[in-house]
Amino acid sequence: MSDPEQRNASRFTQTNLVRKKLFCEKIAQFVIFLMTMAMVLPLLLIVGYLIYKASPALSLDFLFDLPRRGMRDGGIWPALLGTVYLVVVSLIIAAPIGVLAAVYLNEYAKENWFTRIINLAVINLAGVPSIVHALFGLGAFVLFAGIGRSILAASLTLAVMTLPVIIASTKEALSAVPMAFREACWNMGVSRWKTIRSVVLPNSISGILTGIILQVSRAAGETAPIMFTGAVFYKAIEKGDVFAYGLLDQCMALAMHLFTISTQVPNVDEAIPFATAVVLLGTVLVVNAAAIVLRIIIRTHKKW
Amino acid sequence: MEKVIEFVIRLCGISAVIFVFAIFGFVFWEGKGLLLGGEFDFWKFLTTKEWYPASESNPRFGVLALITGTASVTVLAMVIAVPFGLGAAIFISEFCGPRLREGLKITIELLAAIPSVVWGFIGLTIMNELIMKLFDAPIGLNVLNGAIILALMSVPIIVSISEDALKAVPDSYREAATGLGVTRWQMVYRVLLPAAKNGLLAAVLLGIGRAVGETMAVLMATGHAVNIPFDSEFPFFHTLDSVRTLTATIAAELGETARGSEHYQILFVVGILLFSITFAVNLTADLVVKGIKDK
Numbered sequence: 001m002s003d004p005e006q007r008n009a010s011r012f013t014q015t016n017l018v019r020k021k022l023f024c025e026k027i028a029q030f031v032i033f034l035m036t037m038a039m040v041l042p043l044l045l046i047v048g049y050l051i052y053k054a055s056p057a058l059s060l061d062f063l064f065d066l067p068r069r070g071m072r073d074g075g076i077w078p079a080l081l082g083t084v085y086l087v088v089v090s091l092i093i094a095a096p097i098g099v100l101a102a103v104y105l106n107e108y109a110k111e112n113w114f115t116r117i118i119n120l121a122v123i124n125l126a127g128v129p130s131i132v133h134a135l136f137g138l139g140a141f142v143l144f145a146g147i148g149r150s151i152l153a154a155s156l157t158l159a160v161m162t163l164p165v166i167i168a169s170t171k172e173a174l175s176a177v178p179m180a181f182r183e184a185c186w187n188m189g190v191s192r193w194k195t196i197r198s199v200v201l202p203n204s205i206s207g208i209l210t211g212i213i214l215q216v217s218r219a220a221g222e223t224a225p226i227m228f229t230g231a232v233f234y235k236a237i238e239k240g241d242v243f244a245y246g247l248l249d250q251c252m253a254l255a256m257h258l259f260t261i262s263t264q265v266p267n268v269d270e271a272i273p274f275a276t277a278v279v280l281l282g283t284v285l286v287v288n289a290a291a292i293v294l295r296i297i298i299r300t301h302k303k304w
Numbered sequence: 305m306e307k308v309i310e311f312v313i314r315l316c317g318i319s320a321v322i323f324v325f326a327i328f329g330f331v332f333w334e335g336k337g338l339l340l341g342g343e344f345d346f347w348k349f350l351t352t353k354e355w356y357p358a359s360e361s362n363p364r365f366g367v368l369a370l371i372t373g374t375a376s377v378t379v380l381a382m383v384i385a386v387p388f389g390l391g392a393a394i395f396i397s398e399f400c401g402p403r404l405r406e407g408l409k410i411t412i413e414l415l416a417a418i419p420s421v422v423w424g425f426i427g428l429t430i431m432n433e434l435i436m437k438l439f440d441a442p443i444g445l446n447v448l449n450g451a452i453i454l455a456l457m458s459v460p461i462i463v464s465i466s467e468d469a470l471k472a473v474p475d476s477y478r479e480a481a482t483g484l485g486v487t488r489w490q491m492v493y494r495v496l497l498p499a500a501k502n503g504l505l506a507a508v509l510l511g512i513g514r515a516v517g518e519t520m521a522v523l524m525a526t527g528h529a530v531n532i533p534f535d536s537e538f539p540f541f542h543t544l545d546s547v548r549t550l551t552a553t554i555a556a557e558l559g560e561t562a563r564g565s566e567h568y569q570i571l572f573v574v575g576i577l578l579f580s581i582t583f584a585v586n587l588t589a590d591l592v593v594k595g596i597k598d599k
Contacts, residue, residue, distance in 0.1 A: 104317025221419025
């Protein structure tokens with residue numbers, strides 16, 4: 001384009017109307033940018049402030065020490081260990097059911113009203129308030145099934161609650177496997193289940209893993225569902241004992257511990273609840289970051 | 305063998321349906337003694353504001369104050385979260401480059417991952433002090449505090465669903481608009497928002513569902529006083545009043561009740577109420593979304 005033409009063009013566009021619309025565009029872009037930043041900044045500020053306030057108490061010893069003087073001193077070992085137990089047991093329960101449910105929805109289910117109802121149920125299960133899950137866990141597992149308040153009952157409650165997370169991401173991973181893979185397998189005379197086991201699942205394993213990691217993060221952070229089904233304010237265990245809890249014992253949990261020391265126990269040294277919050281937040285964010293990294297790796301190493 | 309495995313898969317497939325029914329069933333079962341006892345007046349339960357469930361002589365179960373508590377926090381949270389959420393969704397889907405988009409999406413995902421008890425703790429400490437200083441309020445645990453926390457919690461879901469809705473608008477719409485010489489903002493405002501309005505509505509509904517059902521954060525941040533934050537005095541809606549929500553009431557009181565007592569049962573009835581509200585909200589959101597797909 002030659003110079004005079006460009007000048008002509010700009011003279012053509014610079015009417016009042018155009019100036020107004022370009023001005024609006026600038027304003028809108030700026031406002032929307034600010035709004036986006038208004039969500040990103042709190043995350044950074046909050047995390048920074050929490051770490052700053054927690055720094056006097058944060059140490060490796062804090063993680064592995066027992067709470068002392070009515071939780072006003074010492075560490076968080078029993079709570080940390082309890083959270084690990086709850087997460088692992090709920091994962092063992094939820095992962096197979098969730099993955100198989102996704103296999104059914106993606107590989108077997110036909111497009112009909114029944115499948116629609118299942119999908120609707122998955123969405124609604126994800127939307128049920130956590131405190132209603134707690135009521136359900138209390139009614140069904142603790143009382144009706146007679147398990148009593150225990151790690152098992154709390155983990156079952158967490159498993160039901162986190163099932164939609166696993167179903168959703170597994171379904172996505174399965175549907176990313178190209179149809180041609182399955183067809184090739186069927187044409188060799190392989191049965192449906194064998195196809196799934198030997199072709200579909202191996203090709204979607206990293207996606208399924210992402211879902212499982214997200215389930216872990218969700219289960220580790222929940223408080224309400226375990227409050228009445230197995231988590232307790234205080235449980236005496238040995239320092240550094242990894243096998244301190246049995247499946248039918250009650251346990252402490254990190255999220256519950258944070259709630260307790262910040263609302264129920266008076267005169268706690270300020271740094272201790274902050275440090276507990278940082279440990280909980282750190283755990284959850286690291287686990288989530290792992291899922292994100294895994295997803296990026298899948299995307300860049302996709303074979304098809 | 306194959307048959308057995310397929311049966312197990314089918315069973316797991318319908319597990320979600322079973323669980324939804326089981327949740328309703330078991331919560332109803334524990335509360336049914338009171339609900340079907342004959343003396344229970346459901347209308348009075350919904351419309352009176354006296355909540356004295358533990359009273360020895362005259363227990364009264366009116367959840368109106370708790371419902372208004374939930375509603376006031378939720379509405380104020382949405383007033384904050386919806387514009388910010390939509391704005392961020394528009395920015396992410398239309399105004400920024402792929403690298404920034406990836407970064408922002410990851411940030412929002414991490415924002416969504418923060419556990420509710422940590423949000424509650426933030427409300428209890430940071431927001432509490434901040435509100436006391438900024439508004440010169442005697443106590444910082446109130447509707448405003450809970451609403452800001454809830455807004456931050458429900459913004460990620462609003463952003464991600466809205467962004468999906470905007471992405472689902474066919475590119476031919478964008479091309480047609482650009483061909484007419486509009487700016488990006490004009491395109492967003494006149495073309496994309498109307499075209500994606502059902503998806504955006506669903507996003508808002510899911511945000512509401514999240515806010516209504518949230519427990520630990522509001523339990524810790526709203527001050528936990530049975531109180532209706534509205535009256536006839538200006539400014540009518542007192543955002544610096546402490547309130548208590550339906551969810552927080554269950555969480556705070558269930559531990560102190562004996563199984564089978566009236567107080568215990570009424571908390572399960574509140575649970576049924578909560579389940580019904582969120583079920584209705586989620587169902588509506590789903591129908592709204594399906595409505596677009598059928599078109």
